[in-house]
Amino acid sequence: MRKELAITVLQTLETNGFEAYFVGGCVRDWLLGRPVHDIDICTNAHPGDVIRLFPDHVPTGIKHGTVSVKKDGYLFEVTTYRTEGKYEDYRRPSDVQFVNELRLDLERRDFTMNAMAMDLQNELEDPFNGRGDLSERLVRAVGVPAERFQEDALRLLRAVRFAAQLGFAIEPKTLAAMKVTAPYLSHIAVERVREELNKTLDSQAPQTGCRLLIETKLFAYSPLLERLFEQAGAQAWRLVQLGSLSQKWSMLFYAADFDEEATRQVCAQLRMSKRETEAISTFVGILERINPEWDAPHELEWGPILLEVGWDTCRELAQIIQACWWTKHDEQFFESLQMEYEKMPVKSVKELAVTGLDLQVALQKKPGEWIWRVLNSLLSQTALHGLPNTQEALIEVAKKEVARDEH
Incomplete structure (x- = not known):
């Protein structure tokens, strides 16, 4: 449904004499057969033209050429082809210039897999061989890697995240440039850093993400974060067995041998919400007391813990403990928790x-x-x-x- 609506946006632009393409992540994910959540469109139409053609719109970022077009409750970002001026804060360009050539727009993008455009006939515009890198399962920066990372240092973490999400390797020159430009990451807003880390931990190969964070020393500027990933990396593969980000962070802190105080320090550094910080520190505090050894299951006395934190927290805690014991976990483990809970004559x-x-x-x-x-x-x-x-x-x-x- 969403793609069909997006097609009508392209058709309207083309009918009115403009070029229009699907671009970026949606093209990458269609080629990989992955679910597509956001569909972005690029065009040589200027923002004023887009506003005129689509009265139902949101002026998301006209200064940078972006107008969000509304269609049946969905938003599609339509951005004018552009090049970018000098980056002054490792994040934003000082200015942008609208251009008429698609290739100029694609060459400002971060990685070759995201620098592809597709027209209404599913024909691909791929000047940097993004499709080839998808086939080779490689994350490769467009153009000169060090320049891409200096422009927006968050791309350092995006490279790690894509490798973890897609199971890709990072192309050698791109990886080498990440190690050189790693200090730039300290200039990036912590909220953006946290969001990329959340996506990495929530990926299909979080252990790949941890390994790359260690190898590239992206967190050399933050001793706590660097120690967290270095000490937890060997157990990061277990994160895929967990559902919530609070559980995943808790497992990571436990694997790194962080106590509750150090855990709170990292949560504060990453500006996690109070609710998430409390959930994570509660899990870590109880894990410290229980001290489950890796893949060495044993019986637990659930009663006092159930009275302390309640059923919902214990159920999530049990999932973390099962991940600690994953290669030898027992399917009866959750039943023992439930039986303990049900036999208590009072629970609060x-x-x-x-x-x-x-x-x-x-x-x-x-x-x-x-x-x-x-x-x-x-x-x-x-x-x-x-x-x-x-x-x-x-x-x-x-x-x-x-x-x-x-x-």
Whole structure:
């Protein structure tokens, strides 16, 4: 459906006397038989022409020649052929010039696989042999590699990410240039770095990404990140067994022998959200305590962990532990967790037959931190050690605990 709508955009441009091509990642992925999420179009029509031809549009980046055309809820970026001026901040060109020649537009792009254009007849414009590099399974920079990386240093991480996603090697001259230009990555906004790392960890070959990060020393400017990938690289292949990015990062930190404090430092450096930071540091903290050895499964006492963090977190934690034990993992492992959970007569403080107010009244004490401590002790004894969940029994035990603490 999306491609059919995009075809109508090309047809409108051609009908009105302009050239138009599919370009970049969508062409690459069509040739590879991969799913296509975004369809980009390039044309010799100027932004004003595109706006005139497509009243339903968003002026995404007119300064750089881009107008997003709306079609049935989808957006298609239509960009005028352009060349770019000098890059001054390792990210953006100081200016762009609109041109009439497709090749000039393609030669400003990052890698040969992304510097191909396809017309309505599926004819390929491929001046840098991108299709050949796809066949050879190579990531190769367009033109002079060092110049491409100096223009936009994020391309260093994009090369790593494409290698990991596609299972490609990086062409030798491109790889050599990455090692030379690696220091430029320190100039890139951390949010952009994090996004590329997320895509690398979420790829089909994250171990390839880790190996390349180590080999090219892209994170020499960040000792924590460099140590993370160096120490975790040998176990990175296990990440494909995990679903969420929080799980994948947690596994990586555990494999690198990072404690909870170092984990939080990296999360802060990468400006992860508070929610993601809390999830990752919780997983890492529990993994530290459990300390599962690689591919050496053993029984775990799930009860205290279930009471501490709940069912949902334990279920995700179990998946991480299974990845730690992947070559010898046991399909019954999740069943043992579920059985442990189901047999607990109470699963949270809210299910206890007493409340904090009940304890205050029964013990004639003022509110304070003691209430939460006693309630959690009662929960543990009720859920795991057979204490009856009745108000009478719970208050009796609470009195003894408070008396012991005061003594």
